Amino acid sequence: MIIRRILWPAAVFLALLALAACYPGGPESASDTALTITSRVPGADYDNLHTFAMEDNVVLLDLTPGTDPEELPDNVNTAILEELRAQMVAAGFQDVTPDTATVTPDVWLVVGANQADVWYYYYGWGYYGGWWGPGYGYYPPYVGVSSFQVGSVLWGLIDTRDLDPTDPDPQLTSIWFAALNGALSNSNTTSASGVKTLIQQAFTQSPYIQAAPAGK
Amino acid sequence: MKSIILALALLATLATGAAAESSFGMAWNPSIPVGDTADFAGGFAWRGASVEWRNFIRTDWAWGVDLGWNVMTDSFSGTVTEGDITVTGNEWNTINAIPVHLTTFKYFGGDRREPRWYAGLGAGANWMEYRQDFGIFAVEETQWHFTLAPEIGVQMPWNSWVGYLGVRYQHAFAAGNVDNDQGWFDFKVGFGLN
Numbered sequence: 001m002i003i004r005r006i007l008w009p010a011a012v013f014l015a016l017l018a019l020a021a022c023y024p025g026g027p028e029s030a031s032d033t034a035l036t037i038t039s040r041v042p043g044a045d046y047d048n049l050h051t052f053a054m055e056d057n058v059v060l061l062d063l064t065p066g067t068d069p070e071e072l073p074d075n076v077n078t079a080i081l082e083e084l085r086a087q088m089v090a091a092g093f094q095d096v097t098p099d100t101a102t103v104t105p106d107v108w109l110v111v112g113a114n115q116a117d118v119w120y121y122y123y124g125w126g127y128y129g130g131w132w133g134p135g136y137g138y139y140p141p142y143v144g145v146s147s148f149q150v151g152s153v154l155w156g157l158i159d160t161r162d163l164d165p166t167d168p169d170p171q172l173t174s175i176w177f178a179a180l181n182g183a184l185s186n187s188n189t190t191s192a193s194g195v196k197t198l199i200q201q202a203f204t205q206s207p208y209i210q211a212a213p214a215g216k
Numbered sequence: 217m218k219s220i221i222l223a224l225a226l227l228a229t230l231a232t233g234a235a236a237e238s239s240f241g242m243a244w245n246p247s248i249p250v251g252d253t254a255d256f257a258g259g260f261a262w263r264g265a266s267v268e269w270r271n272f273i274r275t276d277w278a279w280g281v282d283l284g285w286n287v288m289t290d291s292f293s294g295t296v297t298e299g300d301i302t303v304t305g306n307e308w309n310t311i312n313a314i315p316v317h318l319t320t321f322k323y324f325g326g327d328r329r330e331p332r333w334y335a336g337l338g339a340g341a342n343w344m345e346y347r348q349d350f351g352i353f354a355v356e357e358t359q360w361h362f363t364l365a366p367e368i369g370v371q372m373p374w375n376s377w378v379g380y381l382g383v384r385y386q387h388a389f390a391a392g393n394v395d396n397d398q399g400w401f402d403f404k405v406g407f408g409l410n
Contacts, residue, residue, distance in 0.1 A: 033305075033306075033351045034305060034306075034351065035303055035304070035305040035350070035351035035353075036303065036304040036305065037301065037302070037303050038301070038302050038303075039300050039301045039302070040300045041300070042300060181305075181351055182351060201304050205295055205297075205302045205304055206302070
């Protein structure tokens with residue numbers, strides 16, 4: 001009776017305990033952990049935006065002193081830039097090239113990626129030799145990120161409407177910040193496809209990033 | 217926690233034949249959260265176990281102790297906006313509950329060759345851990361709760377494979393940073409309790 005009533009059930013019971021886990025479920029892959037984080041800036045002016053410009057490369061943000069940042073795979077780099085540009089155009093913005101004194105974008109989109117831990121961001125403006133005049137070089141605004149979680153893509157939208165080209169230390173306003181946390185995995189193919197979906201989500205959940213209708 | 221349960225289970229196995237007036241039981245305790253607990257981690261939860269000791273001071277009345285473990289979990293996907301910040305991602309919620317109760321049971325019928333219905337009440341404490349995983353971030357809160365746990369069930373005849381079947385409602389009262397009462401039904405498929 002002891003065997004039938006106690007020992008055999010005890011074996012089943014202990015097996016059940018062994019199968020149990022304190023934290024069942026939970027993230028099991030990079031795509032499970034993906035977060036799309038966007039933030040609008042209080043007081044920012046989202047009206048009367050028409051044109052944008054953006055960098056032609058995703059800036060690798062590697063903050064480990066003395067080490068060279070790893071290259072972002074070309075297909076991932078291209079996927080990020082193409083999707084950001086496509087979403088900005090879909091939001092009604094006109095893509096312009098700010099290489100002349102006559103073409104100035106309303107906003108500048110800067111994008112970076114890194115593989116560090118805790119994050120915060122800042123932005124600034126670099127320049128050399130003047131501004132948009134003949135013979136002068138152009139240096140885009142930048143967002144600096146001290147660190148962020150593994151496999152992240154970050155971008156900011158800088159309002160350049162009130163920029164004074166003659167000001168050597170202009171004060172710039174970021175009107176939108178977005179971060180795709182967990183966007184980059186070990187698989188470049190997965191990263192390229194997954195990051196597009198996350199970028200689309202960032203724009204979907206930020207309806208205030210919308211160009212003004214033409215003529216206004 | 218697992219080592220404690222394993223030790224008690226072993227003790228139960230060894231002690232069952234030694235005391236005629238008392239017995240140990242071990243149960244699988246799947247559960248169904250209700251109320252605020254269901255909002256956090258709802259749905260059927262198959263992870264759960266308990267061990268208990270019942271001491272019969274009369275043929276129809278026993279008191280005892282029980283130690284349990286329930287794991288309840290749920291997942292959500294969606295978008296949350298808080299102020300100027302909007303976040304989209306997956307969220308996993310998990311509750312680990314470890315109840316420790318003093319119990320008393322009234323039995324209806326004294327013939328151990330027949331199923332015997334019982335009704336009882338447990339009172340004690342529940343150590344509960346609330347965990348939220350959001351993307352790669354996690355937040356945990358742990359809290360002791362005072363708990364009442366009424367239970368009804370049937371103790372099977374002495375020669376059956378299953379020792380006892382029961383359903384118990386665990387009500388953990390609000391405490392600390394947990395503002396609302398917590399509750400869940402857990403079902404006992406028990407072995408032992410001869």
